Amino acid sequence: MKKNLLLLILSVLILFSSCDSNLGTEVENHWPQAGVTYEIFIQSFYDSDGDGIGDINGVTKKLYHVKELGADAIWFMPIMPSPSYHKYDVTDYKEIHPDYGTMDDFKNLIKEAHKNDIKIVIDMIINHTSTEHPWFQESQKSRDNPYRDYYVWAQKDTIADFLNKKTITLDSDNIRQWHDPGQGEDFYYGFFYGGMPDLNFDNPKVREEIYDIGRFWLEEVGVDGFRLDAAKHIFPDDRPEDNHAFWKEFREEMSKVKPDVYLVGEVYDMKEIVAPYLPGLPALFNFDFHYTLLEAYEKVDGMLLARKQKEILDFYNAITDDFIDATFSSNHDQPRLLNSLDQNPKKYKQAINILMSMPGAPYLYYGEEIGMLGKKPDENIREPFVWDIKANDKGRTTWIEPEYSIDDTVTPLAIQKSMSTSYFNHYKEIIRLRNTNRALALGDLELYEESIPKELMAYYRTHDKQVLFVVHNLSDQEVKIAAPEDYSWPIYSYGMAEIQEGQLRLPAYSSIILEK
Known part of the structure; x- marks a missing residue:
């Protein structure tokens, strides 16, 4: 019984020791610069x-x-x-x-x-x-309506070459930008689609x-x-x-x-x-x-x-x-x-x-x-x-x-x-x-320049006196690399990643963060 109690106390001490290495464990709000x-x-x-x-x-x-x-x-x-x-x-x-x-x-x-x-x-x-916005409802009534110039209008004959032009962009697969409101003569511009007329x-x-x-x-x-x-x-x-x-x-x-x-x-x-x-x-x-x-x-x-x-x-x-x-x-x-x-x-x-x-x-x-x-x-x-x-x-x-x-x-x-x-x-x-x-929220990013297996992503995050070394294994196979010197026990480990006999052992899809 005493042995179990001693092990429990030691576990708690190790946990708090790990937390203390984070240069303070108070939750901070880093918005907008680095907040979530x-x-x-x-x-x-x-x-x-x-x-x-x-x-x-x-x-x-x-x-x-x-x-x-x-x-x-x-x-x-x-x-x-x-x-x-x-x-x-x-x-x-x-x-x-x-x-x-x-x-x-x-x-x-x-x-x-x-x-x-x-x-x-x-x-x-x-x-x-929207085409249902009061501005557009007024705009389409006539060429001399006060809201006409709130949108981009053109007569059909001036944009004939553009009516069927296909414009595919990263953020739109719209194939038509000029739209007929049913009048047959004047067309309005809508980059995304006819129900969304562009403002002028x-x-x-x-x-x-x-x-x-x-x-x-x-x-x-x-x-x-x-x-x-x-x-x-x-x-x-x-x-x-x-x-x-x-x-x-x-x-x-x-x-x-x-x-x-x-x-x-x-x-x-x-x-x-x-x-x-x-x-x-x-x-x-x-x-x-x-x-x-x-x-x-x-x-x-x-x-x-x-x-x-x-x-x-x-x-x-x-x-x-x-x-x-x-x-x-x-x-x-x-x-x-x-x-x-x-x-x-x-x-x-x-x-x-x-x-x-x-x-x-x-x-x-x-x-x-x-x-x-x-x-x-x-x-x-x-x-x-x-x-x-x-x-x-x-x-x-x-x-x-x-x-x-x-x-x-x-x-x-x-x-x-x-x-x-x-x-x-x-x-x-x-x-x-x-x-x-x-360091994780506000720190600079420095790449790990040593030769490592292609499967690994490794970099440093540094802020003031805190320096972190971060490694992710993006493969479905275990990978090992030499553990860097002067780094303490991990402040974070996922997927059973660990330091083992001077090496970082990184099972499939694991991550580890060490603090200097």
Whole structure:
């Protein structure tokens, strides 16, 4: 009995000793520079009133989930009135979609979120409106209507050569940009599709309307910032300098009412195209991170992602140190990560280890923390969150019949909480590790330059006096390398990775983090 008690005491001492090596184990909020943001599609999140559609009060009720997970902010996909389920075609920029609740509901959500040190970011869709927006309804009435110039119109004979032009881009497979509203003579421009007419930002009145909308949400409603949809397409692709200038002006106007306003832009392109947006949009989504992560697993090439990330960070740093690298491993436009990784649980857990141990301000898509599934079309990437077994899940939304994330394929959150090896508890653990180690959140990235097997990804994270050595084995075979000198016992190990007789033993899809 005494022997067992002694072993228990020794185990506890070792645990606390390991924790103490983290230069303080207090959880820190590193948002926006390196904090964790949780993306929510309200429609699918939690239904508080039984109508089958997720709502704002449902999110308020589940704020503790976001807090428990360790996220510092929430990004909401569109919340404004719209005729579509996804709501990326707005009909009223200063209201809440009635399916989601009221403006008072949303203000209460913000108040409760702020009490819990959670920031609120909303999707702002200003490249285009819905054809049902009052501005467009007026615009199509006649050529001399006061709202005509709020959109881009052209007579049929002046754009004849462009009517059937196919324009395929990284963020749109639309084959037609000019659309006939049924008049037969005048056509309007809509980059994404006919139901989303582009606003005309050459018109000063349009720009002022947009600035006024931004002020409204920052001053009167109290949001902390905006995710700017289709930021690359404010002006046509052959006018990039005008895009850059607009976002600088937008940032200046928003900063007048909220000096610390957070702006994250969706500029879906290579780093050379993305970088000039930084003066206007200090946070930009890193699409290369997502795609290179998947490519690294496909090719079993560990350093592929590390080198790509180092290349991007060095490129941006040469331009400005005022930028936030918004990294992500999945979002509402991409197949669910577990599907992209062959539904391999070990790969899946390791992928979040990589995201959380890399530099940047990582975004998490709702449901990834429980291993939700989904493939195109987009509706099936946005299926209802699985809170509990169906018989007990009063808050599960029913607006769509899920095809991928069902009880037979996804273990509900309520059950995962009690499973030590669940996806949810794994996510919690690695996020907490990041939030208690400044080197993981804020540290510089240095590549491990020694010769190592192709399967391994290895790098250093350094911040002040803390130096961490991070290694991931992206293969399905065990790999060993010499353990670096002057590093203590691991502060984190996944997949039975360990130091053994002067070597790092890395089983399939394992990760290890050592502290110097």
